[in-house]
Amino acid sequence: MKFDYFYERAVARSGGEQALQKRLPAVASNAELEARDDSFYLAEITRCVFRAGFVWRIIDHKWPGFEAAFSGFVPLYWQQVPPERLDDLTADARIVRNMQKIDTVPVNARMVVEMSEEHGSFGRFLSQWPASDQAGLLLWLKANGARLGGVTAQYFLRRIGYDGFILSADVVTALENHHLMDASPTSKKGLLQAQKAFNHWHEETGLPYSHLSRIVSCTLDAAG
Numbered sequence: 001m002k003f004d005y006f007y008e009r010a011v012a013r014s015g016g017e018q019a020l021q022k023r024l025p026a027v028a029s030n031a032e033l034e035a036r037d038d039s040f041y042l043a044e045i046t047r048c049v050f051r052a053g054f055v056w057r058i059i060d061h062k063w064p065g066f067e068a069a070f071s072g073f074v075p076l077y078w079q080q081v082p083p084e085r086l087d088d089l090t091a092d093a094r095i096v097r098n099m100q101k102i103d104t105v106p107v108n109a110r111m112v113v114e115m116s117e118e119h120g121s122f123g124r125f126l127s128q129w130p131a132s133d134q135a136g137l138l139l140w141l142k143a144n145g146a147r148l149g150g151v152t153a154q155y156f157l158r159r160i161g162y163d164g165f166i167l168s169a170d171v172v173t174a175l176e177n178h179h180l181m182d183a184s185p186t187s188k189k190g191l192l193q194a195q196k197a198f199n200h201w202h203e204e205t206g207l208p209y210s211h212l213s214r215i216v217s218c219t220l221d222a223a224g
Contacts, residue, residue, distance in 0.1 A: 001178050003201045003212070010218035020218060024211045028161025030127035038112050041122045041160065043073040045108050048156040049147045050101050058096070065094030070105065075116070078109035104146035111144050126162055131209045132199050134164040135191035150186055158210060165198050165213035167191075170220040 014020040046066070051059045059066075069092050071077070089095065089102050112122045119125040129137045134157070141153040148156070154166045165171065167185040171194075175181035180197040183190035201212050 001180065003205050003207075003215075006174070006216050006219050010215045014218050020215070023218065024214050025158060026161055027163045027208045027210055032161065033123040033127040034121060036123050036160070038075045038116050038122045039073045041126075042075045042078065042105070042109055042112050043067065043070075044159055045112075045145070045148070045156055046070070046073065046105055048152050048159065049104050049108075050096055050098070051155070052147065052150070052152045054096065062095060069094045073105075073109075075109040075112040075122075078105050079113050081106055081109075101147065107146035108148070111141075126157075126160070131163045132202070133195070134162075134198075134209065135188075135195040137164075138191055139188060163208045163210050165194060165209050166217075167194055168217055170217045171213055174216050174219055 011017050011020050014023060043066075047059060047063065050066070067073070069089060086099075086102055086106070090097050090099050095102075115125040116122045119128065126137075137157075138153050141148040141156075145153070151167060154164065157164045158166055167175075167190075172181065172185045175194060175197060181190055181193045183193055185191070185194065198209050198212055201207070202209055205212070207215075
């Protein structure tokens with residue numbers, strides 16, 4: 001399937017090329033990914049974990065309280081945080097008091113610290129992982145982090161500007177409609193099928209993966 005089909009359909013449904021261009025997400029350079037400190041990445045991971053299955057605007061509205069309650073999300077501290085500090089957070093009205101999600105912070109902090117020690121920073125670790133193997137990165141994050149399965153890690157990568165696709169419901173529907181995916185989008189097989197399609201379109205068009213993903217989503221009148 002040539003990508004022109006999706007592009008033309010997205011343009012028509014978005015109200016023209018200029019309108020479509022305004023919907024495309026920003027893509028960070030490797031230098032920009034590497035310039036951000038590890039606390040930024042732990043905070044963004046945590047924001048996406050808390051957003052999952054919840055009303056996003058509530059988490060975003062309360063986010064200054066999260067930043068204060070978690071003291072800036074310094075990974076070196078949170079990887080070995082005292083248990084009583086976590087218990088205190090379950091009574092902290094500044095955040096959403098979900099213990100299962102609170103418990104993800106030390107696990108994800110250890111992941112960030114370990115990769116930072118190995119690569120120099122977590123941002124450098126991410127910048128060195130090619131977009132042509134985003135599926136591999138998603139599987140790695142799921143295996144090494146906490147509650148980073150499904151689309152949670154995909155939204156984390158999009159928020160920080162990593163050039164990757166999001167398998168939102170509309171993108172999955174488009175892939176399935178054109179017989180490019182027949183497995184669950186949360187499975188390894190499904191991720192690899194999506195990766196194959198996006199790799200093909202990237203080679204065909206030269207467009208960033210995140211732009212390809214958003215354009216495909218716009219063919220169904222949704223944002224992905």
